[in-house]
Amino acid sequence: MAALRVAVLAGSGRGLLRTPTAMKTPKANMSFASLPRSKKVALTTLGVVAAGGAGLALMLHQSVKASELELHxxxxxxxxxxxxxxLDHASVRRGYxxxxxxxxxxxxxxxxxxxxLVGVSHTEAEIKAIAEEFEVVDGPDESGEMFTRPGKLSDYFPKPYPNAEAARAANNGALPPDLSYIVNARHGGEDYVFSLLTGYCDPPAGVSVREGLYYNPYFPGQAIAxxxxxxxxxxxxxxxxPATMSQVAKDVCTFLRWAAEPEHDQRKRMGLKLLLGSAILFPLIYYxxxxxxxxxxxRKIAYRPPK
Structure with a gap:
């Protein structure tokens, strides 16, 4: 049996040594002309649809863009x-x-x-005093009637208008946007809001602004209500x-950034902790x-041909 095993191994070794160095592999001949008619039609239709969709998207993008006079x-x-x-929490307090x-x-x-705002820009006592300055409609009471009461910490900021129709009627048809997430909702973030607040100027020569509107080159369309x-x-x-224009705009933009992202400081603090932990964990994993x-x-792999 031992002699037979040696003979088999020797034969397999000689077979491996006689293996040709070059192996012929089939070549793939794939071209558009060799495809069936149905696949040609499908690929052509797909290309036309993709090109048409890209062109339509570009046209819509150009149509909704403001004129060339808009400033970024x-x-x-x-x-x-x-x-x-x-965040600069003193600036957040001034921004509020x-x-x-x-x-x-x-x-x-x-x-x-x-x-x-508690613990961010004001103390709890200060916020309670600020909230009590507002009258909040609450109810119904035991008799089923609505009543007003001083504001509490759990109340949300009061709205200047009862509904959107009243807001439009008071602003010549323009609806003032809610500022809770305005920094995240506008391209440019606080840069856009700061530029908008400080960018009012006279319209250039040849540009007329309708009565009741104001020229602002940073606003899409340049005419803002x-x-x-x-x-x-x-x-x-x-x-x-000092309450200069730039200081006032800077503070209110910082406040709006905090309002849109209250977890701003906590997120960066957690990121710093992750970096510190990774500095210890990654070398250990590498080791x-x-x-x-x-x-x-x-290890070394060596081939010893049979004698």
């Missing part, structure tokens, strides 16, 4: 723009004051409650910061990988 907002060096930078005294007359923030909302010394900050694979990667 520049990128401003926000203090919270860095990957590990937090700007919203309360200037913006809240027309714009709502229906997704933000008074309690959200909102009058210039801020100017120098439009209000007086509680902390004594384990080298330890596990060192036996396989350091």
């Amino acid at each position: 907002p520049p990128h401003y060096p926000w203090s919270h723009a860095g990957p590990l930078s937090s 004051q700007v919203y309360k005294q200037v913006c809240a007359a027309c714009h709502s923030m229906e997704y933000l409650a008074f309690r959200n 909102m009058a210039p909302p801020i100017y120098n010394e439009v209000l007086e900050f509680d902390d004594g910061t 384990m990988k080298r330890h596990r694979w060192t036996v396989l990667k350091s």
